[in-house]
Amino acid sequence: MGELYDKIAQDVRFVESLSACINCGTCTAICPAAEFYDYDPRIIASTVQTKDDVQIEALLRSETIWYCGECMSCKTRCPRGNTPGLIIIALRSLSQDLGLFTDSEKGRQQFALKRTIGEWMLRYGYCVHPEAMDIELHPEQGPVWEWEKEHIEDVMNRLGANYKGDGPGILRKIPQSALDELQSIFDITGGTERYNRIETFSKQKADELGIEFGPGTENDYFNFVYSTNNNKHYSKE
Amino acid sequence: MNIEGKRLLWQDYQKEIADDNYYYARSCIRQNFFPGSEKAFLKILREELGKDIHDEAAHTTCTGIGYHSDIVPFDTTMTVVARQFALMTEAGYRNFVPSCITSFGLYTEILETWHHFPEVEEKVRRFLKEATGREFEKPKNLAHASDIIYKFRNEIAVKAKYRLIDKNTGEPLRVVEHIGCHYSKMFPNKGVGGAEYPYVLTGMIEAWGGEVIDYPERRHCCGFGFRQYIVRANRGYSIACSKKKFESMEPYNPDLIITNCPGCPMFLDRWQYALSEMEGKTYSKDGNGIPVFTYEEVAGLVLGYNPWDLGLQLHQVQTEPVLDKIGIEYDKSLKFKGLNGEDLGEPKSPSFLKFYKDE
Numbered sequence: 001m002g003e004l005y006d007k008i009a010q011d012v013r014f015v016e017s018l019s020a021c022i023n024c025g026t027c028t029a030i031c032p033a034a035e036f037y038d039y040d041p042r043i044i045a046s047t048v049q050t051k052d053d054v055q056i057e058a059l060l061r062s063e064t065i066w067y068c069g070e071c072m073s074c075k076t077r078c079p080r081g082n083t084p085g086l087i088i089i090a091l092r093s094l095s096q097d098l099g100l101f102t103d104s105e106k107g108r109q110q111f112a113l114k115r116t117i118g119e120w121m122l123r124y125g126y127c128v129h130p131e132a133m134d135i136e137l138h139p140e141q142g143p144v145w146e147w148e149k150e151h152i153e154d155v156m157n158r159l160g161a162n163y164k165g166d167g168p169g170i171l172r173k174i175p176q177s178a179l180d181e182l183q184s185i186f187d188i189t190g191g192t193e194r195y196n197r198i199e200t201f202s203k204q205k206a207d208e209l210g211i212e213f214g215p216g217t218e219n220d221y222f223n224f225v226y227s228t229n230n231n232k233h234y235s236k237e
Numbered sequence: 238m239n240i241e242g243k244r245l246l247w248q249d250y251q252k253e254i255a256d257d258n259y260y261y262a263r264s265c266i267r268q269n270f271f272p273g274s275e276k277a278f279l280k281i282l283r284e285e286l287g288k289d290i291h292d293e294a295a296h297t298t299c300t301g302i303g304y305h306s307d308i309v310p311f312d313t314t315m316t317v318v319a320r321q322f323a324l325m326t327e328a329g330y331r332n333f334v335p336s337c338i339t340s341f342g343l344y345t346e347i348l349e350t351w352h353h354f355p356e357v358e359e360k361v362r363r364f365l366k367e368a369t370g371r372e373f374e375k376p377k378n379l380a381h382a383s384d385i386i387y388k389f390r391n392e393i394a395v396k397a398k399y400r401l402i403d404k405n406t407g408e409p410l411r412v413v414e415h416i417g418c419h420y421s422k423m424f425p426n427k428g429v430g431g432a433e434y435p436y437v438l439t440g441m442i443e444a445w446g447g448e449v450i451d452y453p454e455r456r457h458c459c460g461f462g463f464r465q466y467i468v469r470a471n472r473g474y475s476i477a478c479s480k481k482k483f484e485s486m487e488p489y490n491p492d493l494i495i496t497n498c499p500g501c502p503m504f505l506d507r508w509q510y511a512l513s514e515m516e517g518k519t520y521s522k523d524g525n526g527i528p529v530f531t532y533e534e535v536a537g538l539v540l541g542y543n544p545w546d547l548g549l550q551l552h553q554v555q556t557e558p559v560l561d562k563i564g565i566e567y568d569k570s571l572k573f574k575g576l577n578g579e580d581l582g583e584p585k586s587p588s589f590l591k592f593y594k595d596e
Contacts, residue, residue: 012354013311032458033465035481036474069462069474070305071418072342076425076432083423092307109468113306117467121309126265127302133269137469140476142510142553145270147573147584154575159548160276161268168292170263170272178295181320184368191300191313198308229470 002053004060007097008090017086021045027074027084038235039067041074041084048087060095063233066106096197102205105228111202112226114195115217122183125174137217137226250431254388255378259290260330262321264337265298266499267531273548274533275336278382281536285396286389291328296321301339305463315347315357316364323371333376334385338498341381342419345427348375379427381420383497383532387429387437390444398541401447404564409448410492413527414438415482415505417498418458432456438495441532445539454485459501466504479508483520483527490522493559494529505529510553513589525591526554538565545571557593569593 008014027041028034034041044064047055059065068088075083092101101107116137117127124132130152135141148155153163162169186192202221206213212220259282267275282288300317303309325333335341351358365371386393394400401410416435421428430436439449460478465471482505486494496502506529513519519526529552530538537547544565549556550572560567572594573583586592 011311012350012357016350016353032460032462032478033474036477066464069458069460069465069478071458071462072423073418073456073458076422089305089307089311093310096307106471109464109470110306110308112468113303113464114308117303117306118308121298121300121303125297126268127298127300128265128269130269140472140507140511142507143585143587144551144553145507147582148551151575151581154579154581155551156272158574158576159272159546161272166294168294170275171268172294174297175295178297181369182297182317185316185320185364186313188368189312189316189364190310194308194310194313225468227469229473 002051002056004053004056004094005048005051007094008048008056011090011093013086014090017083017090018045018048019080019082021049021082022080024079026077026079027082030073030077031068032071032073033067033069034235036235037067037233039064041068041088044087044091045082045084048091057100059091060098060100061103061107063104063106065091065095066104066109067233096194099197099201099204102201105230106233108202108205108225110198112222114198115222118195118198122179122186125179125182126171130171250425250429250434250436252380252384252427252429253378254380254384255332257288258330259288259332259334259385260325260328261290261292261382262296262299262333262335262337262340264335264340264499265302266503267336270503270551271499271531271534271548273537273546273551274531277533277537277542277547278336278386280542281393281533281540282385285540286392290334291330293324293328296324299335299337299340299343301337301343302463302467304343305339306467307464312361312364314343315350315361316368318344318347319361319365319373320369320371322375323365323369323373325376326372326374331374331377333379334382336382336499338381338417338420339500341379342423344376344379345424348379349424351375381437381497383420383437384429386532386536387440390441393536393540394444397445397539399539399563399565401442401445401535401539401563403562405562409446410559410562411450411490412442412447413450413452413455413486413489413491413494414442415459415494415496415498415501416456417496417501420497438497438532441535442495445535450486450489450491452486452489454482457482457485459498459504460508461500461504475504476508476511479504480512483509483512486527487520491527492562494527495532495535496529497532502529502531506553510587510590513587517589519590523558523591524589525558528552528554528556528559530556530559538563543567553587553590555591555593
């Protein structure tokens with residue numbers, strides 16, 4: 001059997017999520033992604049079960065593995081106790097380890113995720129922070145959020161928050177010592193390595209496509225991966 | 238629907254929820270969008286119920302949104318969660334209460350993983366020691382913050398100033414309850430009522446006088462989908478899921494939606510705004526849209542808290558129709574004011590959704 005299959009089989013999430021899928025398709029029936037995208041978790045489970053490296057590599061380079069929303073509705077319904085959503089997590093991890101994620105439009109978006117919530121977590125200690133939630137990136141947030149953001153200190157103060165303050169409370173400043181520990185955990189456990197791989201492979205792809213690559217979110221490659229949609233991802237109906 | 242049959246089933250899906258001495262872990266998303274809810278939760282526990290709950294300054298994001306966006310490896314997330322457990326241990330607590338459903342699901346998954354793979358737990362203990370010098374005990378009890386309010390729903394009902402009842406007709410308000418997917422879809426036996434009939438919010442609604450609506454897409458995801466919302470190119474997935482739910486619930490004329498997840502109320506609120514701007518469509522006959530609440534906001538309202546202390550002014554879909562129907566008193570001139578009545582201006586009005594301000 002294949003090397004790629006062996007790599008996936010080392011992932012504890014995979015061990016927990018796939019034992020002899022009977023291809024009944026119940027996961028596909030309940031799946032929100034299958035309703036929206038041209039996506040079928042039953043086929044994912046079936047393909048991985050072949051242990052065929054050619055097919056698995058095609059998956060790792062594909063748009064397909066990035067369609068799942070990880071709601072895990074499949075876990076509830078599978079009569080075999082399998083979890084296609086966890087298989088997806090294992091496949092996405094391997095796709096990033098091997099640098100294959102930049103072959104697909106949806107896979108390339110990992111760069112945008114790293115540059116936004118990935119960096120916010122280490123900078124603020126929160127996965128989202130009012131300073132980071134730009135109206136331009138989130139027009140759907142609407143006028144009330146725009147007002148809240150404009151008056152964030154007064155609004156948070158009104159609601160009893162401890163905005164950027166010391167000690168406990170809502171949106172407190174996470175102590176530097178805690179941020180240092182978070183960074184240290186990322187360094188030791190592979191989090192920083194994954195971030196670096198996303199950066200390295202994304203830079204390679206940007207160079208290959210001739211798109212400007214720079215820091216933060218104000219560069220052409222970020223906007224390219226954050227906004228591009230070729231509109232060929234959807235279910236037929 | 239045979240309600241009695243469902244009640245019998247729910248009896249098989251009860252979980253143990255600690256009675257007191259809680260360690261609270263805040264939610265990143267809720268602190269941004271629903272700060273008043275976390276404030277109300279602590280106030281209800283401490284002042285109404287006389288409980289001890291620890292509010293920790295040094296905990297961080299659990300990285301759950303990053304984990305489910307696949308940019309954070311499992312080892313990293315497990316070690317960050319182990320650090321939260323270490324802070325709980327050091328503070329002298331063993332009953333862990335996350336405010337976030339993504340966190341709750343992740344903590345549950347990690348504890349289950351460690352149960353089935355003890356070598357993984359040992360590896361994480363080594364990682365944590367090396368990275369931070371810390372050690373930890375696992376929680377004796379893990380309950381989501383909504384589990385705690387559920388547990389004390391009847392005590393809250395006894396103290397209630399208002400009930401979820403139309404003051405003019407005496408009829409119960411018609412309530413849609415929306416449970417975050419990661420509350421019990423992954424581990425049904427860790428949620429009150431399991432995955433099929435989650436009772437955690439239904440129990441509150443019934444105790445406080447409302448009537449729960451059973452509609453076809455009741456258990457469908459709100460559409461967050463992590464990368465499916467965060468990346469602009471994917472947001473069609475997110476808004477399509479919410480739209481599917483709105484269209485399914487609309488014929489039942491709900492007065493309000495109650496949620497127990499950080500993201501869901503934000504999406505169900507904001508996507509109603511976006512759909513109204515895109516299609517001119519509002520999902521209520523009066524053009525207001527369906528107001529979306531957190532469970533703490535509803536608990537706070539029935540207890541008689543000031544709606545503007547609860548943060549209802551931060552909702553895009555206006556909540557006044559629910560307040561008026563129940564007969565809750567409020568001062569509309571203070572809605573968008575600062576702590577000491579400072580003038581902070583007002584949000585702009587949307588194109589279609591009704592908007593209530595000091596007029």
